[in-house]
Amino acid sequence: MTLAGKIALVTGGSRGIGRAVCLRLASMGADVGINYVSRPGAAEETLAVIEAAGGAAFISQFDVADATAVAAAVKAITADRGSVDILVNNAGITRDGLMARMRDDDWDKVLDTNLKGAFLCSKAVMRGMMKKRWGRIINMTSVIGFLGNAGQVNYGAAKAGLVGLTKSMARELAARNVTVNCVAPGYIVTDMTSGLPGEIQEAIKLQIPLGTLGQPEDVAAAVAFLASADCNYMTGQTLHVNGGMYMGN
Ligand SMILES: NC(=O)c1ccc[n+]([C@@H]2O[C@H](COP(=O)([O-])OP(=O)(O)OC[C@H]3O[C@@H](n4cnc5c(N)ncnc54)[C@H](OP(=O)(O)O)[C@@H]3O)[C@@H](O)[C@H]2O)c1
Numbered sequence: 001m002t003l004a005g006k007i008a009l010v011t012g013g014s015r016g017i018g019r020a021v022c023l024r025l026a027s028m029g030a031d032v033g034i035n036y037v038s039r040p041g042a043a044e045e046t047l048a049v050i051e052a053a054g055g056a057a058f059i060s061q062f063d064v065a066d067a068t069a070v071a072a073a074v075k076a077i078t079a080d081r082g083s084v085d086i087l088v089n090n091a092g093i094t095r096d097g098l099m100a101r102m103r104d105d106d107w108d109k110v111l112d113t114n115l116k117g118a119f120l121c122s123k124a125v126m127r128g129m130m131k132k133r134w135g136r137i138i139n140m141t142s143v144i145g146f147l148g149n150a151g152q153v154n155y156g157a158a159k160a161g162l163v164g165l166t167k168s169m170a171r172e173l174a175a176r177n178v179t180v181n182c183v184a185p186g187y188i189v190t191d192m193t194s195g196l197p198g199e200i201q202e203a204i205k206l207q208i209p210l211g212t213l214g215q216p217e218d219v220a221a222a223v224a225f226l227a228s229a230d231c232n233y234m235t236g237q238t239l240h241v242n243g244g245m246y247m248g249n
Contacts, residue, residue, distance in 0.1 A: 001228040004029035008227070009077065009084045011035045011064050011121055012091030014043035016190030017140065020216030021088055022046055024224045026055030030086065033060045033077055037091070064091045064117030074124035083128025086227045089118035089162075090140040094192060099153045107154045114158035118165060122180075126173065135178035136227045139166050140219075143186045143242045159184075163238060170236030179235040183222045186242025188214045209244030 008025045012018040014036035023046070026032045032050065034057055036043040043059045050057040058081065062073040077084060092114045095106035118139050129135025144152055145159030163182055170180040187193055187204050193213065196204070205211060222239045225231055240246060 001224060001230055002029050003086070003227065006030045006085040006227075007033070007077070007082050008086040008088065009033040009035065009060065009074075009121070009125065010088040010090055011117065012037075013088075014039060014046050016192060017185065017188060017216045017219045018088070018090040019046045020220035021090060021223045022057065023050060023053075023055075024217070024220040025086065025088075025227060026050040026057055027053065028224060028228070030056075030227075031081055032057040033081075033084070034058070035060050035062060035064070035073075035091065037061065037063045064089075064121055065112040067120050070117075070120045070124050074121075078128060083132065084125040085129065085132070085134065086136045086138070087121060087125045088138045088140070088223055088227075089121055091117055092140060092142075092158075092192075094152065094155050096151045096155070098151055102154065110154035111158050111161075114155065115161045115165070118162055122169060126178065129178045130173065130176040133177045135173070135176070136231075137166075137169065137173075137178065137180040138223050138226050139180070139182045141166075141182045141184045141238065143184055143240070143246045146184065146240075146246050146248065166238070167236045174235055179226075179231070181226045181231075181234060181236065182238040183219060183226065184238050184240045184242065184246075185219045186214060186240075186245045188216055188219060188241075190216060207245050208242070212243065214241060214243055 008030040013022040013034040062069040141162045142159040
């Protein structure tokens with residue numbers, strides 16, 4: 001599964017799942033854009049790991065929810081390296097709380113980053129993909145978009161929304177050979193989940209047939225498949241990477 005000659009952009013590529021995706025795509029030969037918003041150190045570490053392994057990558061700082069910043073960043077990448085062939089809309093945040101007490105701002109922040117960010121980034125790269133008649137857009141949704149979760153109405157709505165966005169985009173872009181798919185991780189060991197209290201983590205494990213939380217590399221493997229030429233004939237789909245905790249579609 002080679003990605004030699006392809007330019008990839010991974011939003012939120014500096015840490016967690018995004019970092020594993022960057023490493024994996026770079027190991028397949030892609031030139032990988034590592035996006036982050038606020039922590040340059042993590043992005044620099046990811047870049048160093050890729051370069052030490054002989055891969056090619058670059059850092060691109062922008063807020064996925066800021067339309068002007070997204071457009072400017074994609075323009076700069078296109079001028080410096082070429083148009084983006086593979087976009088992984090991975091940047092995501094949580095602002096958890098029961099709905100009765102959720103602040104409007106917690107709703108807006110989560111929807112803006114997780115859902116609008118994917119819309120803005122996809123819009124910024126799609127013209128180049130359509131021109132080349134080849135492109136891959138992969139949206140990072142979540143098992144929570146399928147199961148729901150008390151305390152996460154904002155996150156669940158954003159992640160379910162990504163599935164709808166993916167299906168409509170897949171239909172719009174299919175004629176130009178641009179595929180659009182989702183990966184839906186279950187509980188994965190990253191900064192996002194490390195704050196969960198031990199007893200909650202134990203309760204979560206009981207709901208996972210494979211018995212453990214997943215690793216970022218488990219998710220990166222699914223992204224790698226969707227980005228590759230082995231996946232020419234799949235679009236509008238969701239790959240679930242969750243240890244069996246949700247088996248529907
Ligand atoms: N971990 C899980 O169990 C799990 C399960 C299902 C789905 N997911 C989804 O997988 C994705 C990655 O999760 P993770 O656990 O790897 O998260 P993480 O460790 O918290 O990393 C989040 C990444 O997103 C970046 N980011 C946040 N807001 C951004 C913005 N406005 N613009 C650009 N970048 C932004 C962060 O950059 P900075 O460091 O600069 O802030 C960081 O690189 C998310 O979409 C998440 O919802 C995770």
